[in-house]
Every structure is written in structure tokens, then in C-alpha cells.
Amino acid sequence: MVSDGTVFAGYTIDRLLGRGGMGSVYLARHPRLPRWTALKVLNQELFSDSEIRARFEREADLVAQLDHPNIVTVFDRGLEGDQLWISMQYVDGVDASMLNPQTLPPDRAVQIIGETAAALDYAHRAGVLHRDVKPANILLARSDSQERVYLTDFGIARLRDDSGHLTETGSFTATLAYAAPEQLTGAPLDHRADQYSLACTLYSLLTGAAPYEAPSPAAVITGHLQSPPPPISPRRGGLSPALDAVMNRALAKRPADRFDTCGEFVEATQRAMRTSTGARPIVRPTSGAHVIATPPVQPVRPSTPQHPTPFRPPVVPQRAPQPQQRVQPSQPAWVAPQRTGQPIPVQQFAPPPRPVVPQRRTNWGAAIALYVGLLLAVGLLAALIAMLAS
Structure with a gap:
């Protein structure tokens, strides 16, 4: 020293x-x-x-x-x-491993990861892989206005296309708790290995522990290689279950199943945080006002029975039409003004037609039959009287 x-x-x-x-x-x-x-x-x-x-x-x-x-x-x-x-x-400040997950707001954790993701995507475009992303390698600068995030310690970084990298076969140099599965097996690496480590870092900032934290290194390695990603929402109250799907993709065993860039991972995380449906603690205002909890609205039961009687309109008795009587108004009636703007008296128009009153029909056939019957009866009566007289 x-x-x-x-x-x-x-x-x-x-x-x-x-x-x-x-x-x-x-x-x-x-x-x-x-x-x-x-x-x-x-x-x-x-x-x-x-x-x-x-x-x-x-x-x-x-x-x-x-x-x-x-x-x-x-x-x-x-x-x-x-x-x-x-x-x-x-950098005058602290590293992210010194933050208290119990008091760290989730939005601030995502903001730290977001700025780190911007640094990683920039390094990846330049062909540099960090290979040791973890909270201790993220520095937080003290500032009066805004916190500044720095990615540091490229001690085991290498070029993405460097086939003759220094690490020998079978050796391991990254931090075990944040290492991607392909780092543990010695498979070829690309930028998505840093994305996996960044997701582990976010998991640690929100919960206080890495996803596959275990007492023995063998158990940690087994978790990275074989175990499904543990859900993050049950580990911290208020986190949306939608965040579990985002973390599952970022922590996928196969690099091809992860996000294309670290920035896409952060954008998906922000969307999941905005659509949070989890129960967050109620923040009491400092002004002295109180938050009044509104009970859920209960559905109103209908007052009618479930099978109401079909509606039948009332029967209105029909009235015989009456002849319409024309009433002469005491004053000239007026209609709506025409385009000339001058009103026109109603008397200039022909009166409306009278209603047609149906006439009774006479049954002439019945009348003639009755008349003939009377004549026959009279003739028979006359013949009877003549016979009696003779």
C-alpha cells in the first residue's frame, strides 16, 4: 500500500x-x-x-x-x-452497493439502471464488453441538483471480437452473483451478457439480494444455469407483477431470448412500473390533510323482478269520427314567414278538405224480396176470400 x-x-x-x-x-x-x-x-x-x-x-x-x-x-x-x-x-460519492434497498425508491433504482444501460450500450457499439456489471461498479456522484451515475472498473473488459482473450479455459473472473450463464460455461459472449448482469443488478437494488443468492457457490451456479428467474414482485411490496415478465426475459438462459439492448430492457421496465397494479403504501400529505379512503362502489340491485311481466299497452276505445267544424278565428292566423320575411294570412289558402263521413248502404235485394212476398200474400188472401164467397 x-x-x-x-x-x-x-x-x-x-x-x-x-x-x-x-x-x-x-x-x-x-x-x-x-x-x-x-x-x-x-x-x-x-x-x-x-x-x-x-x-x-x-x-x-x-x-x-x-x-x-x-x-x-x-x-x-x-x-x-x-x-x-x-x-x-x-467521482465524489458512493457506489450503488451502499444503498439501502428498504428505503431506495423503485423509480430511483430504475433511473440508476437506465443511465448505466446508456453507458453499456455505448460501450457495446464501440465493441467493448464490460463483463463485470454489478452495484459496486456503479458510482453515484453527489450533486446539488441531480445525481450523476458512472460505470467504472473495466478491469476484465475486452473487445467483443477479441478471440484471443486473456482468460484461460476453465478460469472465471466475473462476480459470481451477477454473471451470465454463458460466462459460467465458457461459451462465446456478446453484449447480452452485460444485459443479464444489469438485470441482476436491478434485482439486487430493489430486493437487497441477487436473484440466485445462496450459501454456496455451487448453488449460485446451479441457479444461473438451471433455475427459472425468481419473481421479483413478491420480494418487494408495491412492485407490479408485470415486472416479473420483464425480468424473466432479461434473465433468460439463452442470450437470444433476452432484449436486444440494455436500453430496451430499461424501457420495458419503465412501462411495467407505470402500469403497476400492486398495493403501494399510502403516502400521507405533509400539509395536515388526510387521505380519505373511498370504499368500492357496490352494484345496485334492480327493484324489478328478474323475469318481469311483458308490457301490454292499454286498450283505447275507438270513437266514431265526427264531422269537423270550422271555427273562424277572432284574429287572422299567421304562419311562418317565407323568404321575403313577410307573414302571410291563413285565409289566402284554400280550407282543408272536410273529413269523409262513411254513408250507410241500403240492402236492395232484401227489400225487393220483402215486397214480392207481400204481393204473394195479398194474392193468396184475395183468392181465399173469393172461394168463400162463392
Whole structure:
């Protein structure tokens, strides 16, 4: 370790910021510029390992090619004695692993993942795979107005088309809890391996544990390779069940079943969060007002029976039509004005036709038969009287 206050490679060491498996990171003052720098120094005992030494140098070379607001900038690298060092942008803040999932709002967790996804998609377009995405490698800068997210530690990153990568067959360098299945089996990698690790990171930020967290490494590996993704909505109250389907796709065993980019994964997550139907805790207003819970509306039962009697209109007795009598108005009646704008008296028009009154028909056949019958009766009566008289 480098002592505080000493000068190393021209940089004045202020204090130790953190230690990792490959080296230590110090806060140092730039030798010529008035700014603070994060100085990453390779552990001295690892200098003799040619693979680790080459990986350390390649981190600076790869990140130096990336220029993105969400990626920590690399300024310089060099050799001091038998120790390699990298000078990087200093981010005054904490890493995402220090956040408390119990108090971290889900929207803020998605915002952190969203900015990290933008950095990863940019690196992927440049042909760089990070291969170690996890909460500890996401830095959150303190700001008075807005939080700034940085992706850091490209220590095991490599070019996507690099067939002669440094990691030997059978060795593993990524963080086990966030590693994609293809990393564990040594299969060819592409940008969707980082997407898998990003989904594990979101799972950890929302629940406080990685998806396949287990006591033994063998159980963790078995989870990544064989177990279905555990639903995230039961692990945290208020999360929509729609988020489970999004996480299932991002954590698919086959890379071809995942999202095409990290940005698409974040967009699907945001849509699932907006359509949340889960029961979220009620936020009481600070102004003193109270939230009144509205009971659910109960359906109103109809007052009529289920099988009502069919409606029959009332029978209106028919009245014989009466002849219409024309009533002479005391004043001239008026109709609507025509285009000329002048009213026209009703008397100028012909009166309406009288209603036709049906006439009774006379049954002439019956009358003639009655008349003939009377004549026959009279004739018979006359003949009878004549016979009696003779």
C-alpha cells in the first residue's frame, strides 16, 4: 500500500478510497492541475503475473477509447517501480452497493439502471464488453441538483471480437452473483451478457439480494444455469407483477431470448412500473390533510323482478269520427314567414278538405224480396176470400 501524504508517480496521495482483488484506489492530487484524481495501483505481489498485468494495462487502453458522460474517464497510465497505475476521473460519492434497498425508491433504482444501460450500450457499439456489471461498479456522484451515475472498473473488459482473450479455459473472473450463464460455461459472449448482469443488478437494488443468492457457490451456479428467474414482485411490496415478465426475459438462459439492448430492457421496465397494479403504501400529505379512503362502489340491485311481466299497452276505445267544424278565428292566423320575411294570412289558402263521413248502404235485394212476398200474400188472401164467397 502507498502511504498517505507520499508522492507516487508525481501524484500526492491523500487517502485510500477502496481496495479490490487486483489493486487499490487512492485519492490523489494531480501534479500540475488543480484537481483531484482517482489513482488505481496494481497490487505489488501481482506484478509478476503477466496475465493480470496485461489485463490491468488493457483496462486503461479500452476505457481511454470511450467518451461517454456515464463512464469514468481515464486520463493516463504508467509504471512506477514494479507497480502499474491508472489515473482516472475522481467521482465524489458512493457506489450503488451502499444503498439501502428498504428505503431506495423503485423509480430511483430504475433511473440508476437506465443511465448505466446508456453507458453499456455505448460501450457495446464501440465493441467493448464490460463483463463485470454489478452495484459496486456503479458510482453515484453527489450533486446539488441531480445525481450523476458512472460505470467504472473495466478491469476484465475486452473487445467483443477479441478471440484471443486473456482468460484461460476453465478460469472465471466475473462476480459470481451477477454473471451470465454463458460466462459460467465458457461459451462465446456478446453484449447480452452485460444485459443479464444489469438485470441482476436491478434485482439486487430493489430486493437487497441477487436473484440466485445462496450459501454456496455451487448453488449460485446451479441457479444461473438451471433455475427459472425468481419473481421479483413478491420480494418487494408495491412492485407490479408485470415486472416479473420483464425480468424473466432479461434473465433468460439463452442470450437470444433476452432484449436486444440494455436500453430496451430499461424501457420495458419503465412501462411495467407505470402500469403497476400492486398495493403501494399510502403516502400521507405533509400539509395536515388526510387521505380519505373511498370504499368500492357496490352494484345496485334492480327493484324489478328478474323475469318481469311483458308490457301490454292499454286498450283505447275507438270513437266514431265526427264531422269537423270550422271555427273562424277572432284574429287572422299567421304562419311562418317565407323568404321575403313577410307573414302571410291563413285565409289566402284554400280550407282543408272536410273529413269523409262513411254513408250507410241500403240492402236492395232484401227489400225487393220483402215486397214480392207481400204481393204473394195479398194474392193468396184475395183468392181465399173469393172461394168463400162463392
